[in-house]
Each structure stands twice: as structure tokens, then as C-alpha cells.
Amino acid sequence: MKWAAISTWKMSFDGCKKTLELLAEGRKCDESLIEGVCMVEDEPSYTSVGYGGLPDKDGRVTLDGGFMDGDTLRFGAVGCIEGFRSPIRIAHSLMNYEFNNLLVGAGAEKYAEEKGFEKRDNLTEKSYQKYLSEKDKIETLTSYDGHDTVCFLGKDVSGTICAAVSTSGLYMKAHGRIGDSPIPGAGYYADSEIGSAASTGVGEDVIKTNATFRLVNKMAQGLSVQKAADETLNEIMKRLADCRSISLIALDKDGNYGVATNCDFPFVYGSDECEVSLYMARFVNGKTVIKKVDDISEVTLD
Ligand code: SD4
Numbered sequence: 001m002k003w004a005a006i007s008t009w010k011m012s013f014d015g016c017k018k019t020l021e022l023l024a025e026g027r028k029c030d031e032s033l034i035e036g037v038c039m040v041e042d043e044p045s046y047t048s049v050g051y052g053g054l055p056d057k058d059g060r061v062t063l064d065g066g067f068m069d070g071d072t073l074r075f076g077a078v079g080c081i082e083g084f085r086s087p088i089r090i091a092h093s094l095m096n097y098e099f100n101n102l103l104v105g106a107g108a109e110k111y112a113e114e115k116g117f118e119k120r121d122n123l124t125e126k127s128y129q130k131y132l133s134e135k136d137k138i139e140t141l142t143s144y145d146g147h148d149t150v151c152f153l154g155k156d157v158s159g160t161i162c163a164a165v166s167t168s169g170l171y172m173k174a175h176g177r178i179g180d181s182p183i184p185g186a187g188y189y190a191d192s193e194i195g196s197a198a199s200t201g202v203g204e205d206v207i208k209t210n211a212t213f214r215l216v217n218k219m220a221q222g223l224s225v226q227k228a229a230d231e232t233l234n235e236i237m238k239r240l241a242d243c244r245s246i247s248l249i250a251l252d253k254d255g256n257y258g259v260a261t262n263c264d265f266p267f268v269y270g271s272d273e274c275e276v277s278l279y280m281a282r283f284v285n286g287k288t289v290i291k292k293v294d295d296i297s298e299v300t301l302d
Contacts, residue, residue, distance in 0.1 A: 001255030004271035005154040007036065008200045008249055010278060010299050011046040012150050015039035016268040017276045019154060024272065029156035030069060030092060033164040037088040040150045041166055044124050048148040050086070052124040053168025055131040056175045057138060061122040064169055064181040065091040066102075070161035070190035079104035079178035084112050085120040088166045091182070093117075102182060122168075138172050149181050151188065151198030153251040161253060163188035163196045163212075169203065179203025185213035194220045195253050197229070201246035201263075209236045215250055225250050225258035230288060233260035247281070260288045266299050 003023035007016040019036035023029070041050030048054050053061045065087030066077035076094030078087050079102065090112045094101050103111050113119075149167035165188045169179045180187035180203035187203065189212040190196035197212035206212075211232060218228035229250050237243045247261035257269050261281045270276030278293040293299055 001155070002157050002272045003155055004251060004255030004257070004269070005033070005036070005152060006249050006251055006257045006267060006269045007153075008151045008198070008247065008265075008267055009148050010266045010268075010296070011043070011049070011148070012036070012040055012152065013268050013276075013278055013296065015150070016152065016270065019152060020270045020276050023154060023156055026157055028158075029154045029160045029162040030067070032156065033152045033154045033162055034088055034092055036152050037150060037164045037166050038086050041086050041088065044126070046150075047127060047130075048168050048171075049150045049166050050168070051120060051122050052127050053122050054171040055123060055127055056173045056177070057135075058175045059123070059128065059131050059135070060175060061127065061168055062175070063087040063122065063167065064178050065166040066163075066182045066184060066188050067092040067095055067165075068163045068184055068188055068190040068196075069095060070163075070192035070196060073191060075101055075184045077102040077182035077184070078108040078112075079182040080176055081105070081108040081112065083109060083119055083121060085118040088164055090115075090117050092164070104178060104182075105176065134172075149187070149200040151200055151249060153190070153196045153198055153249060155251060155253070155255045159192060159253070161190050161192040161196045161251065163190040163198050165198055180206035180211075183207060185210050187212065189213045189216045191216055192253060195225060195251055197248060197250040199246060199248050202244035205236065205240055205244055205246055209239065211236060211246065211248060215248060219250070219252055225252040225256050227258070229258035229260035233262060233288070237262060259290060266293070
């Protein structure tokens, strides 16, 4: 395939479509992915990324994001950043430095301010009202009571592969918590000579198992992208007795995709050979089963 992109959850459909249009015009992988992720960050009805993201226990929307360029293995990332419009743009810019590629909290905000990144209060009235009505139930919320990360993987015409991830993380997380999304090898990984992977789900489990590096490494050892995704998830579920929800997307260096999940997981994929479409991955009898969704309105999950 000349170009291809895959992204997590139904909320990424329009963004992924945009990314694929840009890739078709011959635009570079990094800019194409960032345009797509930003569309998701800017949409307040998507409640787990960017504007309108899920608040933490203190009622604050803090965001994580990571970006990796598979040609150079350079990465940039921010964790627990508050008050800025686009964590993915800030993360991407941090890739250009030799050191200080992952910044968190006040340090990330200082950097973003100095570099003139656009500010925005990401706490919308809707997410604040949700927080107010549920904050007393914190102890009874389960890890999946709200959290989805937008992950984009892409390949451009020159063969460059990149990964981009943005999220507000787990709902009602402790203030200061960061998940897997800013951590290369956990939330995302890209190597243009092999392929890329990204994860959405409970970040603590993904970090414990270095899920995306593990997956890309399996491709390096010769496994197909789907086999690598399946084996990675199986190993994680075997090793972690109490493994929570994890979904993995992957793209090999030829633009083929693989997906593995242990829940219901919609994702989006397209390439120069195949129109952008929504797919549903389901965990059935210990295996991921993937089906194309013909009517996108049928899928209500994010
Ligand atoms: C985190 N992995 O912060 C993210 C949340 C997520 O689906 O992806 N949820 O742990």
C-alpha cells in the first residue's frame, strides 16, 4: 500500500478521513496524523480527549499526549498538561529536541506557554456537570466508567510511519496521574522499518507490559501484524491475572493493519487500496473478531 491510516474508536472517523485525504495528497505522515488527532481534540462531544475531556478527582481536565516518528525513533510527549488546546501539537514539537522530550505538569505548561501554543480551558459545562453529579461516587466507579484514547497510526507515500496519541486519561484519576499515552513503548511505538502500534485501555496495565513495543518487536521477529497483535494481548492477559480493558491497533510497514481487544472496540482504517471505514472488533471466546460496520450510526460506543 502507498499510504494507510488506522485510528481508535468511532470518534476518530472524521479525523481519520481527513488524515487519509492529506496522505493521498502526498503530505507527510506527521502533519497528516496531527490534523486528524486535532479534529478529535477540538470536538467537545468526545468526552475523553481534549476539549470537554473527563475531569480528574479534583475536577480538572489534565491531558496526556505522545508522538513518535518511525524514521528516526524520535518521540515527544506531554503528561498532565492543563489549559492548552492541543496536547498532540505540543508533544510533536518536543520531538525536535535532543533532550527533554517528555514534559509533565507545570514544566509542560511553561514550555507550551513559552512556545506560544494556544491556550484553552478544556473543562466544558457538560463535563463539569458530569463531574459534580458523580464526584461522590468516586469509590464505586470502575476503571471503565469513562475513558477512551484517540490513537492514530499512519504510513505516508515515502514510507514514513508515525504514531500519535491524545487523551484525558482515566475518568476521576488522581490529580497528577499520567497513563500509558505519553510513554513510548507503552501507549505508542513506531519504527518505519517494521511498523507501529498504539493502545487504548487501562494505562497501568499497558505500562506494566510495554504493550506496543512488545507488539512491534513481534513484527520484527517475522509475525504478521494481526498475529503480533493477538499474541501480545494474549500474553498480557495471561501474565496479568486482573487484566482490565486493553485494545491494541497496529500497522505494518506495508500499511496492513492488526487489531486485538478484550472488549468491544470500534476502530477506523483506510488506505489507497481501501476506502475509510468503521470496523468493530469484539472479544469472542478469547479471540478478537473483526467485522466491517456498514451503517456507522449502528455503533453507539465512542
Ligand atoms: C490512560 N490509556 O490514561 C489511557 C486511557 C484510555 O481507553 O485509553 N482509555 O490510561
